[in-house]
Amino acid sequence: MYTAKRLFDLRGKTALVTGGSRGLGLQIAEALGDQGAKLLLAARKRDELEAATARLRARGIEADWIVADAARDEDIARLADDALSRLGYVDILINNAGATWGAPAEDYPLHAWDKVMNLNVRGLFLLTQSIGKRSMIPRRQGRIVNVASIAGLAGNAPGTMETIAYNTSKGAVVNFTRTLAAEWGEHGITVNALAPGFFPTKMTEGSLARLRVEYMCSRVPLRRLGDEEDLKGAALLFASDAGKHITGQVLAVDGGLSAVV
Template sequence: MTRTIHQLFDLKGRNALVTGGSRGLGLQMAHALGEAGARVMITARKADELEQAVAELQDAGIDARWIAADCAKEEDLRRLTDETLHRLGPIDILVNNAGAAWGAPAEDHPLEAWDKVMNLNVRGYFILSQQVAKRSMIERRRGRIINIASIAGLGGNPPEMQTIAYNTSKGAVINFTRALAAEWGKYHINVNAICPGFFPSKMTAGTLKALGEERLAAHAPLQRLGDDEDLKGATLLFASDAGKHITGQWLAVDGGVSVVTGG
């Protein structure tokens, strides 16, 4: 029998791991998955922020817990997988969200900063996806991987933003998503990417002040920035059976910025 829309979006009985889940977009997505019924494990580097985030999730009636880990370090990613499998069980949904940015002119961009951004934003996504797939998804022939890219990965930025490493890494995430989806489709693992636009919660206060909230909003056809619920729908679509026939795709959640900038 064909399922109802509520049944297709229901995540009861599924386990989700969200990196960079203690605040901002990661916490928003953890809420979305938990509100749909999933048990949620969040991770980030700082234990105190994770404790606060889990308390917030639990206050909302979500079964949530945390593990502190640095997603730029291979040993931490292996430990994260081990502990999540031990404490939560098989991982049905992986959200690769932890990320870093660095602002500097391309001609003067420090190589150590370039490596930091690439290690976390690209290498970390690959290592954790590989670990989770090999130990939880491939044998069970089911899984959802959601990679958080950015509209910055679709092209350049205004010159004053000077985020060459970040743009490059997010472009890599988009094609990583497409290549992984093509290779792992035979295991019934769906791999998709979300490309957020300008969200105050993912920008530092200094960056937001320098660029100007009104100015950034003016670039979007919808004349607004992203808020604390704008990623929920896309996350749930890619994580649930409602999106079971979607893989290898990227979706811009940006108020239409990429439409007018040619992304």
């Protein structure tokens, strides 16, 4: 019988975190590492990966990194190969890498649409497919956590953001999560998604500067944005034995915003 504390214990587990060098990905990596998971971070920029890994190691977390662009097929193939070579297997896959682009729908550049879709949807699928087929299905176990967004649950309020590709891509992630959960459940694999609201990150800094933090907070029932700890508990639930009977779910971590819009 597990104690409640033991349910969240990740000692002996391995985790691959894309977009893990900063922001929400690094926050999730910290949570998994604090519970004992061995981490491998992937992102595009070596210097940010080195800094993130040093930060994790300073917390006593076993962590390493791989430079990879999750929007490029060849990088995804190499990432999967390297991850399995270094870790042996992947228990937990955190699909966090993502991009956005703002422009009116009628003038939205095709290259911007492709950039967002290739990273947020195609890359997520290819990496999940590879890790699932090569590591999780053969071992009949695995935890997949996709980082979606409340932008994938609805449109944008008029006069706020013009992010049709981002919203569309995150809507795809939501239904990807549900569909894969149904298909891979028989292999002992859970597939869930986090749908963050507004967190101060590099991706959101432009929107927060334009719309003002005070305005954004005024729309949230809890009257605040997400902070550096707010995704940790939800991520641990989905990644650990505490969530072993939870799959196909999308959890909004947004201060209640999605409940009122």
